[in-house]
Amino acid sequence: MLKTFSLGGVHPAENKLSAAKATEILPVPAEVVIPISQHIGAPGTPVVKKGDEVKVGQVIAQSSGFVSANIHSPVSGKVFKIDDILDASGYKRQAIIIKTEGDEWMADIDRSDSIRKGITLSAEEIVKRIGEAGIVGLGGATFPAHVKLSPPPGKTCEVLIINGVECEPYLTSDHRLMLEKGEEMLVGVSLLMKALSVDRAIIGIENNKKDAIEHIRRLVSGYNGISVQPLKVQYPQGGEKQLIDACIGRQVPSGKLPIEVGAVVHNVGTAYAVYEAVQKSKPLIERIVTVTGLSVKNPGNFLVRIGTPISALIEAAGGLPEDTGKVIAGGPMMGKALASLDVPVTKGTSGVLIVPEKIAGRGKTEYCIRCSKCVSACPMGLSPYLLMTLAEKEIHDRAEEEKIMDCIECGSCSFTCPSNRPLLDYIRLGKGKVGQIMRSRIK
Amino acid sequence: MYGVVIAMIPALAASVWFFGIGALVVTLTSVLACVLFEHLIQRFILKKPTTITDGSAIVTGILLAFNLPTNIPLALIIIGAAVAIGMGKMSFGGLGQNPFNPALVGRVFLLISYPVQMTSWPKPIDSRFSYLDAETGATPLSIMKEGLITGKPFSEVLAEVPSYLELFLGVMGGSAGEIAGVALVIGLIYMLVKKIITWHIPVAVVGSVLVFTGILHLADSDAYASPMFHMLTGGLLLGAIFMATDYSSSPMATGGMILYGVGIGVITVLIRVWGAYPEGISFAILIMNAFVPLIDKYMKPKHFGEKVAAKKA
Ligand code: SF4
Ligand code: SF4
Numbered sequence: 001m002l003k004t005f006s007l008g009g010v011h012p013a014e015n016k017l018s019a020a021k022a023t024e025i026l027p028v029p030a031e032v033v034i035p036i037s038q039h040i041g042a043p044g045t046p047v048v049k050k051g052d053e054v055k056v057g058q059v060i061a062q063s064s065g066f067v068s069a070n071i072h073s074p075v076s077g078k079v080f081k082i083d084d085i086l087d088a089s090g091y092k093r094q095a096i097i098i099k100t101e102g103d104e105w106m107a108d109i110d111r112s113d114s115i116r117k118g119i120t121l122s123a124e125e126i127v128k129r130i131g132e133a134g135i136v137g138l139g140g141a142t143f144p145a146h147v148k149l150s151p152p153p154g155k156t157c158e159v160l161i162i163n164g165v166e167c168e169p170y171l172t173s174d175h176r177l178m179l180e181k182g183e184e185m186l187v188g189v190s191l192l193m194k195a196l197s198v199d200r201a202i203i204g205i206e207n208n209k210k211d212a213i214e215h216i217r218r219l220v221s222g223y224n225g226i227s228v229q230p231l232k233v234q235y236p237q238g239g240e241k242q243l244i245d246a247c248i249g250r251q252v253p254s255g256k257l258p259i260e261v262g263a264v265v266h267n268v269g270t271a272y273a274v275y276e277a278v279q280k281s282k283p284l285i286e287r288i289v290t291v292t293g294l295s296v297k298n299p300g301n302f303l304v305r306i307g308t309p310i311s312a313l314i315e316a317a318g319g320l321p322e323d324t325g326k327v328i329a330g331g332p333m334m335g336k337a338l339a340s341l342d343v344p345v346t347k348g349t350s351g352v353l354i355v356p357e358k359i360a361g362r363g364k365t366e367y368c369i370r371c372s373k374c375v376s377a378c379p380m381g382l383s384p385y386l387l388m389t390l391a392e393k394e395i396h397d398r399a400e401e402e403k404i405m406d407c408i409e410c411g412s413c414s415f416t417c418p419s420n421r422p423l424l425d426y427i428r429l430g431k432g433k434v435g436q437i438m439r440s441r442i443k
Numbered sequence: 444m445y446g447v448v449i450a451m452i453p454a455l456a457a458s459v460w461f462f463g464i465g466a467l468v469v470t471l472t473s474v475l476a477c478v479l480f481e482h483l484i485q486r487f488i489l490k491k492p493t494t495i496t497d498g499s500a501i502v503t504g505i506l507l508a509f510n511l512p513t514n515i516p517l518a519l520i521i522i523g524a525a526v527a528i529g530m531g532k533m534s535f536g537g538l539g540q541n542p543f544n545p546a547l548v549g550r551v552f553l554l555i556s557y558p559v560q561m562t563s564w565p566k567p568i569d570s571r572f573s574y575l576d577a578e579t580g581a582t583p584l585s586i587m588k589e590g591l592i593t594g595k596p597f598s599e600v601l602a603e604v605p606s607y608l609e610l611f612l613g614v615m616g617g618s619a620g621e622i623a624g625v626a627l628v629i630g631l632i633y634m635l636v637k638k639i640i641t642w643h644i645p646v647a648v649v650g651s652v653l654v655f656t657g658i659l660h661l662a663d664s665d666a667y668a669s670p671m672f673h674m675l676t677g678g679l680l681l682g683a684i685f686m687a688t689d690y691s692s693s694p695m696a697t698g699g700m701i702l703y704g705v706g707i708g709v710i711t712v713l714i715r716v717w718g719a720y721p722e723g724i725s726f727a728i729l730i731m732n733a734f735v736p737l738i739d740k741y742m743k744p745k746h747f748g749e750k751v752a753a754k755k756a
Contacts, residue, residue, distance in 0.1 A: 367539045368539050375744050381747045
């Protein structure tokens with residue numbers, strides 16, 4: 001039977017244009033730009049300087065706190081400079097810029113295609129390797145993966161949930177990964193299970209990827225304790241809390257982490273990266289990115305080195321269409337419009353969506369007609385119309401009472417509003433303020 | 444908003460079928476007057492761009508007409524429209540801001556100011572080709588009220604009114620849009636399918652009326668009319684389906700919607716059975732409209748994370 005989460009949800013048009021396109025490997029770019037902050041938490045500390053020679057896989061910025069991640073060079077060559085660049089949203093961020101020379105890898109990396117199934121390392125060693133490899137949540141959340149593998153004292157993990165939902169319209173990189181690297185991904189899942197010492201893992205996949213469900217189902221017979229859970233198509237099923245609810249019927253309480261209900265969630269892409277890191281000693285230096293859009297000539301999935309400029313990806317997909325209105329990093333629901341196409345692919349870039357001009361604009365914002373559609377759409381059971389008003393009027397204490405911090409920023413409310421109200425934009429602002437107030441209270 | 448207009452077409456057609464010219468005249472006048480007043484107030488008093496294209500003034504116009512007898516003089520319709528739009532809607536800031544259902548504000552104003560014209564209803568079918576001079580007759584609810592006052596048993600009341608099937612089809616005296624239950628239910632189904640409204644309010648209103656009158660009827664079937672009778676007569680279905688579900692003046696969370704609907708149902712029965720008027724749905728809705736801010740404050744949607752009760756994974 002198909003399961004799904006219990007509250008709210010919407011059905012945006014799926015538009016998975018590139019679902020049938022096998023992943024293409026893009027050539028190594030002549031120059032890469034590596035921001036030192038590509039994850040949630042403290043930015044990495046650069047450990048190279050201008051003029052240094054680096055190899056593929058060499059650490060160039062080190063994790064600088066409990067929640068932080070290492071960053072490795074995705075190319076071999078010379079550090080050209082360490083400087084501020086404009087990131088995807090147009091903010092200044094420090095980045096390491098490397099000019100590529102050849103393609104020389106660190107010696108310990110196993111670049112062969114052979115699949116290594118045997119697990120020899122202990123749980124601690126696995127977690128350590130994952131930490132060293134700089135793996136972060138590849139579904140887009142970019143939370144350092146090793147942190148999630150160390151449950152706080154007193155909490156135990158009962159089940160590992162693997163997110164193969166890919167509920168964002170247009171995006172297909174996880175879908176392709178499951179089809180093309182299913183076996184490796186499952187070894188990764190086994191490694192994660194060992195790291196967490198759980199004997200059960202559930203892979204949640206939405207029913208619009210029947211081929212992936214069947215393929216992974218066939219493969220899991222060779223693994224102990226892993227099962228596939230097909231899910232009814234409904235946005236935002238890929239939200240961590242929604243996915244746990246859908247798979248095991250437990251709801252993570254407000255303000256708590258999944259471990260509270262005995263679950264840890266990782267993305268399929270993360271599981272694959274874990275495989276590469278642990279079995280092949282390969283740190284996170286590349287990822288699959290979907291490049292898509294209704295007017296894109298050749299929508300597809302591309303395996304690229306981190307730091308490749310988005311413009312190179314767009315070239316590979318047939319160039320920027322003439323009617324382009326905006327370019328979004330990520331999917332249409334949660335993605336962010338790009339300020340420039342020169343920005344690099346980072347660990348969290350799951351897709352590049354090119355939106356034609358005629359559908360890029362938002363309709364005129366009208367008054368709230370109190371239709372309650374946003375309330376029924378909200379997967380967290382919030383009252384978005386009210387949160388927007390509270391954020392707009394800066395009534396932060398009420399907003400906190402109304403659980404504004406529970407908002408997962410899925411955009412279902414803005415999507416469903418017949419009056420085109422920018423609900424999420426205001427709620428995000430309000431969340432920022434309320435978060436600040438809450439943090440200052442703790443201090 | 445235009446979805447609601449489409450949903451009202453069956454009831455409008457039924458109204459024209461049973462009341463003929465009167466229904467057409469009343470509806471057209473009401474819609475034109477509402478749209479015109481909205482435009483004038485928005486342009487010349489509030490000095491903002493007109494809002495008539497959002498369709499909500501048309502909805503209010505049709506709903507006001509649905510709540511009027513089809514032999515009502517033009518002047519009263521225009522007064523009703525002015526009150527509905529001016530007092531009921533624009534004075535609160537327009538669409539989405541009005542705490543009361545504008546059409547009902549207009550109707551109740553007329554009912555209190557012109558009780559005679561507002562309570563003489565043309566007979567269905569017979570009066571198709573007449574407007575002001577239509578032959579009038581009693582409505583099932585007024586016959587029931589008389590029975591309640593004079594102590595006539597319900598079985599005799601039932602003998603004086605059409606069969607339940609005829610009542611459901613709309614063969615009875617009443618306001619323009621309230622008579623044909625079947626047409627209103629078709630409109631409801633359309634709105635549910637198109638996700639314009641959810642089932643909570645209509646079901647809560649009708650369900651609570653059925654339960655409340657059912658208990659009364661079981662306790663004393665001579666004194667109290669059957670639940671079926673209550674459901675099919677007067678403006679109950681019109682109110683439950685089209686009036687109580689007005690976005691602006693109804694609650695936002697499903698729990699609140701049910702509480703609000705039950706409140707409307709209970710007050711309606713209280714007025715019908717023990718009050719001064721034979722029909723109470725309009726007052727009931729307006730009274731519950733007043734509680735909506737309170738309901739919204741205390742009846743929040745169910746938050747995610749409340750169902751922790753560790754199910755075995
Ligand atoms: S963005 Fe936030 S408020 Fe809006 S639907 Fe999603 S969780 Fe609810
Ligand atoms: S969906 Fe938009 S119009 Fe409807 S209640 Fe929410 S904010 Fe208001």
